[in-house]
Amino acid sequence: MAGWIGKILRVNLSKNTWTVEDLDPDLAKEFIGGRGLGTKILFDEIDPKTDPLGPKNKLIMITGPLTGTFASAAGRYMVVTKSPLTGGIASSNSGGHFGAELKFAGYDAIVFEGKAEKPVYLWIYNDKVEIRPADKLWGKTTHETEDLIHQETDPDAKIASIGPAGEKLVRFAGIINDKARAAGRSGVGAVMGSKNLKAVAVRGTRGIKVARPEEFRRAALMTLEKIKASPTTAVGLPTYGTASLVNVINAHGIFPTRNFQTGVFPTADKTGGETMRATIEIRNKACFACPIACGPVTEIKNPKFKGSGEGPEYETTWSMGACCGIDNLDAITKAHYICNELGMDPISFGVTLSCAMEMYEKGYLSFKETGSALHFGNADALVEMAAKTGRREGFGDALAEGSMRMAEKHGHPELSMAVKGQEFPAYDGRGAQGMGLQYATSNRGACHVRGYMISPEILGTPQKLDPFSTKGKAGWDIGLQNSTAMLDSCGICLFNTFAIGAEEIHALLVPATGVEYTKESMLQAGERIWNLERLFNLKAGLSAKDDTLPKRILEEPLPEGPAKGQVVRLSEMLPEYYQLRGWDENGVPTKDKLKELNLV
């Protein structure tokens, strides 16, 4: 095969065995790789009703056909499993160098099954595979784990690991690779922890072939020219990082503040990319093969929060900033480092903490319960709770369950700002109707990278849409959801789409794989993937009633700013969404649709 390696490593942790299987070329063609192929494997191999933290769940780390090549930002891999946060499909994407190294070792994917008796880590050096004891690594942070494994294996090994959060089954624990890149969302780290799998270390010295090298090279160079010509990818992201969005989104009044009580945070600028650049940022850094290089390398000089590392990103400066009413960038950055080191999703953590803060201020949680004054704006409590949540200490144990379970337990489920149990990211759907619909229909719960409607509704690319109108938004959502599912399966970064579209991806995918996709058949693969994720969720027990939003987002108008008075008018869009998807009124794909997508 070309593009794909054609090999899958299957590791049975219960039996302490591993095998190498051939990748079925027909499946690869239909589901591309990454998110798509991972979903197909999971769908075929597990009962969607299985306990996500039980041994029958599987954890799949999977690359795409472009991963490891010089296509723009082609270093991505996906972690696909059943989520302990949502009970539905989880697929979390990460950059860095781990995914590419897995392919250089000679594998498209690793499928983990069962549960190890004791903590273990997997060491792969090309065709040499070892399941090694990890007793000494258990309890260590992701940074300590990488350092120790480098000493035990090879200094050039690339490592993905869990921290204490994954070990202790924090429901939004992530998997961290290259110390600062995260398959962050939906609790994939907790699944890894439930399997007693501490880390995967890989070193590869083999090559990746593409079908038509010269044509592929020309397509890659053409794509790079577009990346260099776009102000977002050439200037905005490398200079100010993703946090360059802080002031933009706040100016539109959809920067969720104090647990979504408003969309305007007056001191947002103190946490934005410009401030970051002027204060804590040392330089920018790229993931594998990335011409954008949006990652900020940072250092906190403030002795109280001293530390260094990578990030924060837009999402984290918000979830642990405005959402908690905090504008102290040093504290936010410190909490971000803690999330990376303990291995947990800062979005879900921040939004769960903000939920607790609102409950605390309203008297639904007492100091006796929290052990800390959880007022909005309390930066010290943020840092303290990040450390406690990652280790499930004190009130951190309650936060570790995520906002839905925590708020429900204390009698106020309406204060959880989550969809299907997963917390919102940093855009208030009330001021961007299409984004609201996207949140309600996303297969992994609230998420900004399943169909980034902010692009057309707020940023104006590829064209500007009226953010307050519901007209035509269902169709836009579907288009973006499908194309994103396709892109996530190729192994390249979503940020490419600030500069390139399906045209360029098609120009890369065909000469890489030698599969004669048309642009339509390539995009149809995205639709197929979306529908298969939906089928997984339906079988897992989710249904149309879960395609909804918190009461606050549906009924409480934004109180101020440019989006004042807006709620998400979901009922104006959802029936049209189902209809355009080819689903019945219960959100179930029709037989005709499944046949059309070759899913029967």
Add this chain to the structure above:
Amino acid sequence: MKVLTYDYSKCTACRACELACSMHHQQEFNPARSRIHTMIYPEEATYIPLACTQCEDAWCAKACPAGAISHNYDLGVWWVDVNKCVGCRMCELACPFGDVSVNPQTGKAEKCDLCGGEPECVLFCVPKAIQYREPEGASLNKKKAVSAKLKGSHKEVKL
């Protein structure tokens, strides 16, 4: 004569240079067989790409008992004649920088050949950390950067 020059402050550690190099020479993406490598020091936030410097008086050529490494005066490049190379690894031992190595698959020595005058690593280096140009300019630019800092301290002393 043009050489590869590096501006480490611009390198973002993406390793596209390694991919471009291995694709050009090996027809596959394989950093392990690239002739240029970027060393990443995360704790120091420092990333250093490095390839053969094309020595004026090349250690590898002097050590080669087969006379397989010779100088192309038009390009200013030391290149390996694979028909003469016997894979004895003397060049590997001689090079102080680790910039020449024997490919275990072919048994022949490999080093940067500047892609015949159009280096692929330069073409794929978006932040322009690697450039192909006259070396005189490169060291002058370095001097300019250093003197710009000195200028500041000189001013402080005067005040």
